[in-house]
Amino acid sequence: MYFPYVRGKQFDLIAIRELVEDGLLTEKIIPVVEPINLTSTLISTIKTCVDHEKRIAVIHNPQVGVFRSKYSDSNNEELKNEFNELMNDEYELYAHILNEESKSELNDLSDMGIHGSDMLVVHNKLDYIDFYNEYWLESNKFFAVKGGSFLCHSSYCNRYRLGARNQLAANTTSSNLGFRCVSL
Secondary structure: OEOOEEEOOHHHHHHHHHHHHOOOOOOOEOOEEEOOOOOHHHHHHHHHHHHOOOOEEEEOOOOOOOHHHHHHHOOOHHHHHHHHHHHOOOOEEEEEEOOOOHHHHHHHHHHOOOOHHHEEEEOOOHHHHHHHHHHOOOOOOEEEEEOOEOOOOOOOOOOOOOOOEEEEEOOOOOOOEOOOOOOO
């Protein structure tokens, strides 16, 4: 699986929408969108994914932009209702960024019937590794990391490939793993 992470800016959302419409996203690609604002472009992108039966992950607790305040203060009830309806579709995947408020945010989601096993987790700070281990990894001390390493080369190492898999400790600090995205 590949989870390209994009901010919910207009042109990023349009690009995802067009890729879906043109049939260029396979089942193995699930875009992860961190919305920065509640806009019709965000709604239409999610709707396009749902209509084409393509999975999309939308972060419910974005850490950038004005999405939370715009959502709370929005006078556009139609936009809010459409967003909420789409978030309950089977092709929409809840995503969560681990942060200081994760415990209460996840409790709120649990009250709504959304549990940790039903969501994608964005873990980008070692500060939250203990919470992550407690909440998701109960007994797992290792997990598979998919993605190549820029320290490897095809002449002496097979881990340079994007499909390479390695076993790593959950609290690894390796910076040479994962995917690199290039804009053409």
